[in-house]
């Protein structure tokens with residue numbers, strides 16, 4: 258009899274899965290793990306300066322944790338669109354914070370907005386317009402679903418140009434187009450003003466463009482009075498997605514929601530069918546846990562305010578420190594915990610050092626002696642040779658920093674700098690590493706030039 262070990266089964270994977278690439282965040286994880294176990298230098302023991310992971314560092318709000326504990330006995334399946342207490346809380350949350358009047362029956366709860374965006378792309382016919390740079394999650398989904406898509410590169414201000422949007426949409430044959438509008442924006446940290454959203458809406462109305470407005474970072478807007486939801490400006494054509502992951506530091510809970518446009522009755526039925534087919538409903542205890550996170554309370558208000566203030570302090574520090582380095586530019590974040598750094602001024606030196614793509618740049622920065630993890634431009638749907646990178650300024654102990662901020666709120670700019678130096682030393686040292694890297698690059702290029710000049714003198 259053949260032993261079970263000598264019998265090897267060959268599994269055949271569907272072509273459409275073979276065709277998609279590993280999502281960039283997983284690639285990055287694997288790369289960092291491999292780098293870590295392979296690095297022979299003792300300095301590698303401490304890990305790395307982590308500017309790569311887009312995760313809020315704060316503890317999950319107490320009320321959510323307690324509600325989860327209280328509801329562990331809820332073993333029954335929930336209704337497909339979500340439990341009514343949660344949909345009702347999300348409806349009031351939208352009214353209170355974003356000024357959008359949505360009845361609970363326009364709200365669908367799903368296991369994270371990533372999944373909900375995928376579900377929307379599944380039901381919506383049409384060509385997808387993806388402004389770039391973009392969050393690394395959209396493109397693999399679009400490719401997996403074999404949808405037609407077009408990139409919409411942004412200009413120097415890194416925001417969608419309504420004129421470019423119109424030009425592109427006029428060229429597309431599909432009667433429906435889908436614009437992915439991420440606001441506030443990952444990776445730039447930029448925020449669209451009301452007038453900018455209105456100009457985009459004019460084009461969308463004229464050319465029948467449906468919008469998926471990914472507003473997962475809405476609550477992180479530093480000056481919250483400036484945040485305007487696309488659901489308010491273009492209510493008949495926008496699907497707004499949001500959830501617990503960033504504002505409530507609970508990405509691992511896997512809970513998001515989508516607000517459907519007004520008058521989308523037929524579409525809601527189609528959507529429900531998809532959710533029922535794919536995952537039935539989000540875990541019932543998690544849905545109960547999320548309820549206090551969306552209810553209006555002083556506790557949540559305080560949590561949002563403190564966390565967004567800390568993101569702002571870290572963001573200002575990172576922006577100022579990076580742009581103080583010769584040749585480095587960056588977007589000035591108004592929300593989120595990211596900015597887009599632009600190292601393109603160093604392109605000649607990078608090329609000379611055989612660093613010919615943004616991926617190569619991230620790989621060079623992660624290894625000894627820099628130990629610094631960034632997300633390179635090619636993972637942000639930029640050209641491979643665009644030496645830009647996303648810098649996430651969250652490498653600190655969120656529970657400790659939250660406590661320290663509550664004990665003593667830094668007010669002046671020097672207090673804020675002190676706050677970062679004392680509480681986020683890895684952010685400070687990581688930026689120093691980036692500076693060291695570019696200093697060395699510059700020096701090597703100058704040295705090489707001198708050697709060339711010397712050898713020319715000798716041969717002459």
Ligand SMILES: Cc1ncc(COP(=O)(O)O)c(C=O)c1O
Pocket residue numbers: 311368369370371372392394439443471473499500501502508511512513
């Ligand atoms: C712009 C953007 N959209 C969506 C998501 C996914 O959020 P969720 O955890 O709700 O799936 C992320 C997470 O990094 C993100 O940055």
